[in-house]
Structures are given as structure tokens and as C-alpha cells.
Amino acid sequence: MGHDHDHTHDGHLDRRSLLTRCAGWAGTAAVYSVAGGVISSVSLDAAFAAGKPAARTRPFTFVQISDTHIGFDKAANPNVHATAVQAIERIKAMPAKPDLILHTGDITHLSKDDQFDDAKQILSGLDVPIFYVPGEHDFLDEGQGKTFLSHYGRGSKGLGWYSFDHDGVHFVALNNVAALKPGGMAHLGDDQIAWLKRDLAGLPSSSPIVVFAHIPLWTVYEAWGWGTDDADQALDLLRRFGSVTVLNGHIHQVLHKVEGNVSFHSARSTAYPQPAPGAAPSPGPLKVPTEQLPSMLGIRSANFVRGSEPIALIDATFA
Amino acid sequence: MPFLSRIGRIAFLAALVAPAALMPVRAAAAAAPAKTQKVAIDNFAFAPQVIVVAPGTTVTWTNADEDPHTVVATDKSFHSAAMDTEESYSFTFTRPGEYAYFCSLHPHMTGKVIVRG
Numbered sequence: 001m002g003h004d005h006d007h008t009h010d011g012h013l014d015r016r017s018l019l020t021r022c023a024g025w026a027g028t029a030a031v032y033s034v035a036g037g038v039i040s041s042v043s044l045d046a047a048f049a050a051g052k053p054a055a056r057t058r059p060f061t062f063v064q065i066s067d068t069h070i071g072f073d074k075a076a077n078p079n080v081h082a083t084a085v086q087a088i089e090r091i092k093a094m095p096a097k098p099d100l101i102l103h104t105g106d107i108t109h110l111s112k113d114d115q116f117d118d119a120k121q122i123l124s125g126l127d128v129p130i131f132y133v134p135g136e137h138d139f140l141d142e143g144q145g146k147t148f149l150s151h152y153g154r155g156s157k158g159l160g161w162y163s164f165d166h167d168g169v170h171f172v173a174l175n176n177v178a179a180l181k182p183g184g185m186a187h188l189g190d191d192q193i194a195w196l197k198r199d200l201a202g203l204p205s206s207s208p209i210v211v212f213a214h215i216p217l218w219t220v221y222e223a224w225g226w227g228t229d230d231a232d233q234a235l236d237l238l239r240r241f242g243s244v245t246v247l248n249g250h251i252h253q254v255l256h257k258v259e260g261n262v263s264f265h266s267a268r269s270t271a272y273p274q275p276a277p278g279a280a281p282s283p284g285p286l287k288v289p290t291e292q293l294p295s296m297l298g299i300r301s302a303n304f305v306r307g308s309e310p311i312a313l314i315d316a317t318f319a
Numbered sequence: 320m321p322f323l324s325r326i327g328r329i330a331f332l333a334a335l336v337a338p339a340a341l342m343p344v345r346a347a348a349a350a351a352p353a354k355t356q357k358v359a360i361d362n363f364a365f366a367p368q369v370i371v372v373a374p375g376t377t378v379t380w381t382n383a384d385e386d387p388h389t390v391v392a393t394d395k396s397f398h399s400a401a402m403d404t405e406e407s408y409s410f411t412f413t414r415p416g417e418y419a420y421f422c423s424l425h426p427h428m429t430g431k432v433i434v435r436g
Contacts, residue, residue, distance in 0.1 A: 074385040140401040182421035225427040282362035
């Protein structure tokens with residue numbers, strides 16, 4: 001599933017102009033800079049003030065959207081169609097058109113064909129390739145994922161995992177929502193891990209890696225199943241790389257963690273928020289006052305610059 | 320007793336000879352229909368989490384959450400489709416045994432049906 005896209009935008013951007021261009025809708029987002037395995041979080045204001053000198057390489061931007069939950073109609077957000085459309089409008093308004101979009105799962109709420117169709121119709125408003133991984137809500141048809149795979153599985157391996165390269169970055173799509181075991185958390189399975197080992201084998205350790213999967217690959221909160229029980233086996237294969245960025249959805253809130261050269265980032269949903277780990281009796285949809293909802297939904301953009309420049313992730317809400 | 324049928328005669332005689340012996344049969348016959356047990360799915364948990372039922376009991380799970388859930392036997396002997404809010408799934412347990420189950424969407428949700436004769 002190789003997708004190499006030519007760059008049509010010659011963005012000789014320095015850090016300041018890049019950040020300025022993103023700031024139009026960045027709100028109170030923080031910028032996460034990953035360089036040499038050390039993560040630093042600075043406010044946008046501080047980042048502007050720093051104004052580092054330009055690095056003459058072509059950056060590219062990609063976007064992560066997650067948990068659109070098309071079909072959900074409960075009080076936490078009776079119109080998830082509209083908020084998904086809002087995400088598309090935000091992406092269209094970005095100063096630099098993203099090269100690609102990653103959807104980290106729970107495209108639909110109930111894996112129904114008409115929900116997948118609605119999602120496709122909404123997302124087709126963007127002339128940008130979109131790469132999907134399933135969430136558990138996309139795998140609850142009687143065929144245990146057959147509907148998802150019929151819509152998005154072409155070219156993927158096993159139950160929907162695949163990789164592709166884009167402009168020097170190796171993207172790995174993992175499925176950790178299939179064949180979940182009682183009492184446990186999310187699960188990758190031996191077949192997928194064996195495939196991952198083969199997939200990474202030929203890559204130099206200097207190759208930047210972006211891994212995306214629905215459920216966090218680090219244990220956020222075991223009591224709610226917010227983690228992946230065999231993630232360590234995958235991470236063992238990834239640790240030799242100098243820069244590994246792991247993106248996930250599922251928990252409908254922004255959280256970050258760094259482990260050596262591997263940084264983990266969970267994203268907001270475009271549909272409804274969920275409580276902070278352990279902050280409620282259950283992880284179910286969090287009802288907030290209507291006027292507060294836009295501040296709890298959002299998308300993430302990632303600005304990747306080769307060389308010494310860091311990946312900058314910007315989490316922006318709809319507020 | 321010319322008016323009684325053959326079966327009626329047998330029943331009459333049995334009642335005369337050993338009325339106590341008939342009691343359990345009558346009690347069982349009365350309880351046979353409509354053995355049911357409800358399990359709520361609420362706040363990402365099965366409640367009650369463990370139930371003990373007699374053989375022939377129909378257990379009905381109803382989802383009170385805004386998230387969909389499933390009921391799947393650990394040994395795969397029964398499973399529901401995804402239940403959205405207020406949707407239910409029923410299964411009748413005929414054979415004694417312990418039936419562990421979980422929600423295949425949220426596998427930290429587990430429960431057990433103990434069928435005891």
C-alpha cells in the first residue's frame with residue numbers, strides 16, 4: 001500500500017512562520033517538539049518568542065482525526081455528522097494543505113454500512129488521501145470487521161494492518177481492536193507483530209516512524225481497558241529507531257507520554273469527550289454544557305521537517 | 320369407580336397411597352414456565368456480575384449505557400450482536416455449568432452465569 005506523494009508546495013518555512021501559519025486556529029494548543037529523543041512542551045507564545053533560525057528543508061504537514069462516531073445520536077452530541085463536517089472545514093482552512101490524513105478509528109458508532117457511507121461522504125470533501133485504522137466500534141458487525149474491511153481493507157494485510165512511506169517517513173497502521181480477550185485490554189496478536197517485525201526489518205534506524213492505531217499502545221488506565229496488552233512486543237521492535245511517534249484515539253482526549261525515543265499521543269474525538277482516566281464511574285460519553293462542547297472536540301496537525309527539526313504536533317479544538 | 324378414566328384412576332390411587340410423593344412434581348410443574356433473570360449493563364459493568372440460575376432460565380441483558388456493548392461467552396457458546404442503548408439480548412441456559420462471558424468491545428467487562436440444577 002505504497003503512497004508517495006509529490007510535494008507541490010515548496011514551503012521553505014522556518015519555525016516561526018510555520019507556527020504563525022498554524023496559530024490562526026491553534027487556540028491554546030501546546031507545541032510538542034521531538035528532537036533527539038527528548039520531548040519539550042512549550043506554549044505557542046514561547047515558541048514564537050524563541051524564533052529559531054530556518055532549516056532549509058521542505059516540511060510537510062499531515063493531520064490526525066479520530067473517533068468521528070458517525071451514527072452516535074445521544075445527549076453528549078446529538079449531531080456528530082455536523083462536528084465531523086466541522087473537522088473537515090478546519091482542515092480545509094489550514095494554511096498548508098496536508099499531504100495526508102490519518103483517521104485513528106471509530107469512524108462509525110455501530111459498524112453499519114450507512115454509517116460508513118456517511119463517513120465517506122463527509123470525508124470525501126477533502127482532496128487528500130486518508131489512511132484508516134479501525135476502532136472497536138468499526139469492528140462490531142456480525143462478521144467481526146468484515147464490513148470495515150470491505151470499505152477500507154483493500155491492500156491491507158491480515159485484519160487491516162499495513163504500512164507506507166511518505167517523503168522519508170515510514171507510517172505503520174496497526175489494528176488493536178480485533179479478537180479482544182476477556183478481562184484484558186486491546187490486543188495486537190502474534191500475526192500482526194510478526195508482520196511488523198518483517199515490515200521494519202529493512203529500515204535504517206535513522207528512519208522516522210509514525211505508528212497509528214486506535215487504542216493507546218501504552219497503558220493509560222487498565223481498569224477501563226485503556227491500553228494494549230502486548231504492546232511491549234511491538235515497542236521492542238521500534239526502540240532502535242531514533243524517532244518514533246505513536247498516535248492513537250479511543251479515549252477522546254489529549255494525553256502524551258514519552259519513553260526514550262518513543263512518544264505517545266492520544267487525540268481528541270470530533271464527536272464527544274470522555275472523562276479523564278478514573279474521573280467518572282465509567283468511560284462512557286461525557287455530557288458537557290452545549291457551549292462547552294467545541295472546546296472538547298478537535299483535530300491534530302503534525303508538521304514534519306527532516307533533519308534536525310522536530311515534529312510539531314498541534315492539537316486544536318473547535319472552540 | 321366407573322366414572323374415572325384409567326389415568327384418573329391411577330392418579331386417584333396414587334394420591335391415596337402417597338400424596339406427599341406428588342408434591343415436588345407439582346411444584347416443579349408450577350415453576351417451569353417463565354424462569355427469567357435480568358442482568359443490567361450499566362456504567363460499563365454487568366450487574367449482577369455473577370448470577371446463579373436453575374436450568375431452563377432465560378437470562379436477559381439490557382444495555383443502559385450510551386456506548387454499545389456485547390455479551391460473548393468465553394467459550395463462544397453464545398454471543399449477542401452489538402446492543403445499542405436500551406437494546407437487549409436473551410439466552411436460555413439449559414445445562415448446568417459455569418458460563419463466563421465478557422463484552423467483546425470492552426473486554427475488561429466480565430460476568431458469569433452459574434447454572435445449578
